[in-house]
Amino acid sequence: MSTLSQIRALDPAALTTAADATETANIEFGKATDQVDRHVDHAFSTWHGDAAVAATARAWSDRVAGRGIVNAVAEQVDALRTASAALIPARDTVVRTADNATAAGFTVHDDGTVVPPRCDTGDARADVVGQACLDDEALTFEAQLKSALSSFDQL
Numbered sequence: 001m002s003t004l005s006q007i008r009a010l011d012p013a014a015l016t017t018a019a020d021a022t023e024t025a026n027i028e029f030g031k032a033t034d035q036v037d038r039h040v041d042h043a044f045s046t047w048h049g050d051a052a053v054a055a056t057a058r059a060w061s062d063r064v065a066g067r068g069i070v071n072a073v074a075e076q077v078d079a080l081r082t083a084s085a086a087l088i089p090a091r092d093t094v095v096r097t098a099d100n101a102t103a104a105g106f107t108v109h110d111d112g113t114v115v116p117p118r119c120d121t122g123d124a125r126a127d128v129v130g131q132a133c134l135d136d137e138a139l140t141f142e143a144q145l146k147s148a149l150s151s152f153d154q155l
Contacts, residue, residue: 001111007091012084012088013088015084019077019084022076022077026070026074029069030066030070033067040059044059090152091152093148093152094145097141098145104137106141108145112146112149114139116138118131119131119133119134
């Protein structure tokens with residue numbers, strides 16, 4: 001299972017940035033491939049014979065390969081965006097839950113365990129009741145946090 005510190009260190013938005021940069025490069029590659037196709041088509045309009053037939057077959061094969069690369073990269077761009085869209089809210093849920101527990105005075109461990117503060121008012125009866133409330137609240141935070149950690153890991 002991923003730990004709290006590992007999830008805090010992640011930057012899922014960087015996947016979107018990578019997707020954008022990859023998409024831009026892929027568009028340029030596609031344009032360059034199209035330009036090569038136009039040049040090759042122009043050359044074949046005046047070139048005839050066995051060499052032209054062989055070159056036509058090779059050019060067609062290269063076109064298919066180029067289109068395949070563009071399509072495969074486009075699929076990866078989509079995958080990066082999908083991953084980012086799923087990971088951002090999942091990460092935010094984990095971090096927000098841990099931060100809320102910490103802000104409430106609880107100790108949050110990397111594995112999602114939440115430890116309540118000690119209730120020490122000086123009144124033994126009040127301390128027992130207060131500690132029971134804190135223990136219950138710690139269990140609630142812990143259940144929320146471990147659920148969020150598990151959900152994150154399932155992505």
